[in-house]
Amino acid sequence: MGRIGIFIERYTITRSEEMGALMRYSQVARRLGHQVDYIFRPDMYKIPQYDAIYIRAHTDPLNSSYIAARTAQLNGVRVIDDPDSIYICCDKVNMYQHLKNAGVSMPETLFLEQRDLNLERGAELFHTLSNPLVLKAPNSSFSMYVERVQTPKEYVRVGNRFLRRADRIVAQRFIRSEFDLRVGVLAGEPLYVCQYLIPKKRWKILTHIENGRIICGPVKGVELDQADPRLLDTALQAAKAIGNGFYGIDLKQVDDGFVVIEVNDNPTINAGEEDQKAPHLYERITRYLMGEWGLS
Amino acid sequence: MLPKKISSGEHVPSEPYLAYYDHEECYVNLSGRYDYLETSYYASQDLECTGRNVHPTCKEILDAYVTPLFLEKAKLSGLAVPEYYITNGFFEPPVIIDTMNPFMVRSSIVLKAGHKNRVAKSMTRNYTYAICCQELPLTAQVKYFRLVLGWSNSRRFREIADSVWKVFHIPLARIRVIILESGEMLLSNVEHLPFERLNAKELAYLQEKVTWEE
Numbered sequence: 245m246g247r248i249g250i251f252i253e254r255y256t257i258t259r260s261e262e263m264g265a266l267m268r269y270s271q272v273a274r275r276l277g278h279q280v281d282y283i284f285r286p287d288m289y290k291i292p293q294y295d296a297i298y299i300r301a302h303t304d305p306l307n308s309s310y311i312a313a314r315t316a317q318l319n320g321v322r323v324i325d326d327p328d329s330i331y332i333c334c335d336k337v338n339m340y341q342h343l344k345n346a347g348v349s350m351p352e353t354l355f356l357e358q359r360d361l362n363l364e365r366g367a368e369l370f371h372t373l374s375n376p377l378v379l380k381a382p383n384s385s386f387s388m389y390v391e392r393v394q395t396p397k398e399y400v401r402v403g404n405r406f407l408r409r410a411d412r413i414v415a416q417r418f419i420r421s422e423f424d425l426r427v428g429v430l431a432g433e434p435l436y437v438c439q440y441l442i443p444k445k446r447w448k449i450l451t452h453i454e455n456g457r458i459i460c461g462p463v464k465g466v467e468l469d470q471a472d473p474r475l476l477d478t479a480l481q482a483a484k485a486i487g488n489g490f491y492g493i494d495l496k497q498v499d500d501g502f503v504v505i506e507v508n509d510n511p512t513i514n515a516g517e518e519d520q521k522a523p524h525l526y527e528r529i530t531r532y533l534m535g536e537w538g539l540s
Numbered sequence: 541m542l543p544k545k546i547s548s549g550e551h552v553p554s555e556p557y558l559a560y561y562d563h564e565e566c567y568v569n570l571s572g573r574y575d576y577l578e579t580s581y582y583a584s585q586d587l588e589c590t591g592r593n594v595h596p597t598c599k600e601i602l603d604a605y606v607t608p609l610f611l612e613k614a615k616l617s618g619l620a621v622p623e624y625y626i627t628n629g630f631f632e633p634p635v636i637i638d639t640m641n642p643f644m645v646r647s648s649i650v651l652k653a654g655h656k657n658r659v660a661k662s663m664t665r666n667y668t669y670a671i672c673c674q675e676l677p678l679t680a681q682v683k684y685f686r687l688v689l690g691w692s693n694s695r696r697f698r699e700i701a702d703s704v705w706k707v708f709h710i711p712l713a714r715i716r717v718i719i720l721e722s723g724e725m726l727l728s729n730v731e732h733l734p735f736e737r738l739n740a741k742e743l744a745y746l747q748e749k750v751t752w753e754e
Binding site (some may be wrong): 277285286288289304305306307308311314315318319326328331335337338341342345382383409410411412 | 576577578579581582585589598602603606608609612613616625626627628640669670705714725
């Protein structure tokens with residue numbers, strides 16, 4: 245029997261689907277003979293006492309979740325998400341640089357600094373990357389600080405706003421689609437595939453609107469054995485470029501295959517969504533955490 | 541680009557202050573200010589991404605400047621640190637408090653219980669973020685020393701400076717220590733030491749040790 249600590253924050257469980265996924269995970273882990281505890285920030289001193297830590301909280305290198313992950317790693321405790329994956333994926337500049345170095349298929353991507361934020365450079369980028377283009381702050385998540393710009397003036401305005409968050413930002417060729425594909429990968433193996441449908445009149449799967457509401461589309465599960473092998477190959481290549489952890493790879497289909505839009509650490513797992521066509525998802529996470537497979 | 545040897549008056553280093561440290565066969569990022577996602581952080585990241593041996597790496601920056609990780613890593617490496625805990629707001633003075641949030645880097649020494657609530661509310665941003673509290677013995681002193689490639693201008697701190705460099709690989713830093721009545725030094729925190737603030741002796745020491753990147 246092993247002891248698994250699930251690190252959560254107060255805001256982790258805001259939707260019933262999030263709660264449902266945690267409950268399902270706990271049940272499976274217990275059925276496999278393991279003890280499961282929930283760990284909050286003040287309990288972090290207990291991390292060395294566990295066999296494995298499963299982080300289910302917003303990850304950022306400056307947040308408590310990174311401290312939990314790195315504390316686990318320093319003490320030899322197996323952890324999802326590992327801190328290396330967190331600090332690479334939470335900085336899109338670093339993440340895309342890893343993908344570029346590994347030759348992963350992705351939309352043309354450039355890194356910009358303050359000196360690039362002028363109208364002339366904007367016009368040049370629209371010519372090089374197409375119009376519209378997508379600007380991303382490096383430390384964005386859940387589609388926040390990801391915006392589509394269509395004029396040099398808009399490019400300068402949004403770019404300057406994003407540069408308040410970091411000294412570099414990302415510019416990327418825009419690829420239109422009706423849905424994003426997400427492949428969940430753990431230890432170099434695909435765990436699940438799903439489609440995130442883009443709501444009507446929107447261009448990304450999640451849109452934060454002014455009154456704090458979030459507009460998102462439905463999630464449709466795809467059987468792993470029904471997924472296009474090229475999709476899985478591209479996703480696995482992207483995961484390998486980052487590490488051996490647990491990732492949600494976002495891809496879009498293009499004429500000649502698939503391109504990686506981004507690699508997310510700490511991918512969302514909601515009951516009835518990501519797990520709908522992946523009955524063994526929770527068991528595989530547990531077995532990975534307990535060191536029964538996926539050792540790198 | 542080949543590194544250029546610095547000699548007095550020949551080369552004035554400028555941002556991002558990259559140099560080659562011959563003794564350890566590595567590049568060193570001598571900005572001294574390694575804020576997450578800022579220019580100097582990316583300078584280290586760029587070198588890492590091209591496969592070059594550089595200090596600090598992004599991971600080393602986070603290990604050093606996120607206080608509970610600094611304490612945990614120091615402890616696991618056999619360096620003396622105070623007792624510490626992470627809390628959402630509750631603590632018992634006397635303590636040294638360091639913030640743990642993306643929007644604020646602050647430290648506070650709280651000696652009296654009467655200040656507890658005000659400090660807790662402020663340092664946690666109204667109890668939103670956690671704080672790291674280090675227990676501070678009443679007779680202890682809090683001191684700082686400056687670290688330049690594992691060396692300190694002050695003889696008293698040279699041994700501990702060398703240890704901090706070996707574990708953390710932060711080339712320039714201001715280190716907080718708690719000195720107990722017995723004279724024992726406990727590592728407490730790392731702060732920025734910008735290159736521009738180095739004094740003449742520290743610059744001279746660097747000039748002997750590194751070759752500047754143009």
